[in-house]
Amino acid sequence: MSDPRIKAVAIGASAGGVQALLQILPSLPARYPLPVLVVVHVPPDRSNALVPLFQSKCQVEVKEAEDKEPALAGVVYFAPSDYHLLVEADGSLSLSSDELVNHSRPSIDVLLESSADAFGPALAGVVLTGANCDGALGLRAILDAGGVAVVEDPETAYASMMPAAALRACPSADVMKLDAIAPYLLSLGTA
Amino acid sequence: MRDGVDDLEIGLLLEALYHRYHYDFRHYARASIKRRLIQAREQLHLSSISAMQDSLLHDPSTLPRLLDYLTVQVSEMFRDPSYFRAMRETVLPHLRTYPSLKVWIAGCSHGEELYSLAILFREEGLDQRTVFYATDINPTALRAAEAGIYPLEQVRKFTANHQKSGAKSSLSDYYAADYGRAVFDKTLRSRVVFSDHSLVTDAVFAEMHLISCRNVLIYFDRPLQDRAIGLFRDSLARKGFLGLGSKESLRFSKHDAAFSDFVRDEKIYQRAEP
Numbered sequence: 001m002s003d004p005r006i007k008a009v010a011i012g013a014s015a016g017g018v019q020a021l022l023q024i025l026p027s028l029p030a031r032y033p034l035p036v037l038v039v040v041h042v043p044p045d046r047s048n049a050l051v052p053l054f055q056s057k058c059q060v061e062v063k064e065a066e067d068k069e070p071a072l073a074g075v076v077y078f079a080p081s082d083y084h085l086l087v088e089a090d091g092s093l094s095l096s097s098d099e100l101v102n103h104s105r106p107s108i109d110v111l112l113e114s115s116a117d118a119f120g121p122a123l124a125g126v127v128l129t130g131a132n133c134d135g136a137l138g139l140r141a142i143l144d145a146g147g148v149a150v151v152e153d154p155e156t157a158y159a160s161m162m163p164a165a166a167l168r169a170c171p172s173a174d175v176m177k178l179d180a181i182a183p184y185l186l187s188l189g190t191a
Numbered sequence: 192m193r194d195g196v197d198d199l200e201i202g203l204l205l206e207a208l209y210h211r212y213h214y215d216f217r218h219y220a221r222a223s224i225k226r227r228l229i230q231a232r233e234q235l236h237l238s239s240i241s242a243m244q245d246s247l248l249h250d251p252s253t254l255p256r257l258l259d260y261l262t263v264q265v266s267e268m269f270r271d272p273s274y275f276r277a278m279r280e281t282v283l284p285h286l287r288t289y290p291s292l293k294v295w296i297a298g299c300s301h302g303e304e305l306y307s308l309a310i311l312f313r314e315e316g317l318d319q320r321t322v323f324y325a326t327d328i329n330p331t332a333l334r335a336a337e338a339g340i341y342p343l344e345q346v347r348k349f350t351a352n353h354q355k356s357g358a359k360s361s362l363s364d365y366y367a368a369d370y371g372r373a374v375f376d377k378t379l380r381s382r383v384v385f386s387d388h389s390l391v392t393d394a395v396f397a398e399m400h401l402i403s404c405r406n407v408l409i410y411f412d413r414p415l416q417d418r419a420i421g422l423f424r425d426s427l428a429r430k431g432f433l434g435l436g437s438k439e440s441l442r443f444s445k446h447d448a449a450f451s452d453f454v455r456d457e458k459i460y461q462r463a464e465p
Contacts, residue, residue, distance in 0.1 A: 086222035
């Protein structure tokens with residue numbers, strides 16, 4: 001499963017997403033060789049707790065994405081509440097307060113589509129549990145750009161709608177149960 | 192493979208927009224410009240970004256439509272109520288010591304922030320000594336700001352935000368409901384100058400005591416952010432204030448040293464002594 005082409009990981013999660021990410025991100029080592037970009041839909045009043053929660057559980061550095069900062073290996077960047085997170089062609093991050101996409105800001109599609117644009121075939125995109133359809137078009141864009149698409153198995157996901165929609169848009173995506181996703185991410189970026 | 196043709200076409204379109212109409216988006220953060228242009232291409236039923244460029248150069252009605260895609264931000268009144276609370280409790284006590292005040296809302300879009308500040312200044316008794324400058328590059332947005340009309344369904348959120356800002360009055364004191372719209376009191380804009388101004392290409396036009404420019408700089412690349420922040424530095428009176436959006440910062444700017452943190456968590460800065 002090793003895939004040394006991959007230079008970045010982008011993950012989208014919605015309902016049940018915090019619990020799912022708690023089964024993935026704490027497995028990453030402090031010197032994880034890739035940047036990890038994350039959009040998770042959470043109510044705005046609870047969003048400030050997200051980064052501290054993951055900081056306390058993870059070995060890898062976890063931070064809120066800041067406008068125009070470079071995306072560095074070994075860092076997990078969470079989209080701030082009420083802003084879209086995008087990746088620029090030079091690999092730096094940018095934020096926008098554009099209108100909601102799929103009723104969401106941050107939107108998973110916005111992250112995945114701009115990441116696909118920036119990283120092309122060097123991107124692995126992951127769509128986890130959720131009760132909406134955000135992320136499906138973004139994952140499609142990743143495949144179209146030659147990247148790798150991973151979908152949490154809708155059969156076992158906390159909420160099946162979002163991974164099922166992603167799978168409909170990307171029938172060739174790799175379907176994985178939640179406990180297989182961390183080992184997969186660990187295999188990336190190593191020769 | 193990455194579709195480099197789109198990116199090439201976008202670069203050419205932005206050059207055309209600049210050379211033909213002097214709207215300079217060339218140093219806007221490209222990822223969100225690209226999203227907006229693709230959305231515009233779809234909604235204007237054009238086959239490509241190049242077709243959009245053709246239309247832009249030869250059909251005068253395309254420019255205003257394209258500008259709406261490229262510029263209009265969605266906002267709300269008293270967005271981030273804690274920012275306005277900090278203005279009320281921490282900044283206005285300083286501004287109160289001046290006999291006359293100039294306030295610049297840079298990138299005012301449809302005017303939500305302008306009316307928020309105008310209401311705040313009225314509640315705090317500073318409105319009669321203040322001139323507000325509301326600027327934007329989009330003439331359609333400026334006209335909307337000048338009209339001060341918002342959908343009534345948004346006003347519930349505006350009202351909740353206003354209350355959280357430490358309101359001393361009711362937002363309903365400032366608008367009349369009319370067929371699903373909230374029409375804001377025209378006396379709120381009796382001391383407002385609406386003007387076309389670009390942070391990209393225009394210069395200082397007055398000496399300000401407060402500049403509020405929120406969620407505008409995130410759309411710029413770093414060099415353009417520096418230009419705009421330099422313009423704010425040169426526009427501010429000694430010890431004047433600059434308020435940015437909650438995810439904007441001077442930390443990475445080359446003009447960082449010209450400002451000090453005033454209310455750090457709210458991204459309110461003060462012009463340092465020269």
